Amino acid sequence: MSAAHNTAVPFETELLEKHRALRTARLSLPLRTDEDVVYLRKHVRERAVGIALSLVDQTKLVTAASELARNTIKYGGGGQVHLDELLDGFKKGICLIFVDDGPGIPDLELALRDGYTTGGGLGLGLSGSKRLCDEFEIDTRPGEGTAVCIVKWKR
């Protein structure tokens, strides 16, 4: 596993700084292997407990993170995830941004449809993750890469 500083993904996306004004901390981790996904899940769980998300919301966020991390590795050929802590007034949240410099998603609308897959999976990763989070945004450009940003706010 390589250190975060030399795993920077060249795909330039505005999503990286979308919540800049609300961000209080950022941790960047590489996403290359199965073990990286497990490591990310642990980190996300810790942060979610840290801002006192309910157990159900913790589970939803960790599950969404697992789905999207797998997508980054499987479809994006690996990349990076940024784990941000957000503070909006008194409201706390966690933002995750998955970035890869893979082939991009040619038809986003189709990719967001339940059951659509090009990889032999169930086709629930993207659409399911969207349902599990409060905010969900994708930036993808053919041949350049894909970034997915999700946010879960403490209720």
Place this chain on the structure above:
Amino acid sequence: MERIPILRMGDLLLVTIQVDMHDRLAMTLQDDLTQRIVSDGAKGVLIDISALDLVDSFIGRMISNTAAMARVLDAQTVVVGMQPAVAITLVELGLTLHGVKTALNVEKGMALLGKNHF
């Protein structure tokens, strides 16, 4: 290689998943279980997931596939002990574990497999 142990009890196979499963581990378990159903002549498989704090689409698919493979090999599968938060997340994700029998705990799972006498 990392593996999840499979215990045999009469004609049942018991699995307790105690680790945070990565994808390769899930695939290995699916393969191992299918092998053991045949080699041990098992009639039932009980998978305890009470220690799992996450079931994503990959693990969910592994569970569904294992149950389907067991069925065509003449064995029943029961998944027991799912945490409430996991159940809520799983359904919202869009997974219903169609065709998989579930029970609240090991005891009820055993009963479902027709083993009331342990």
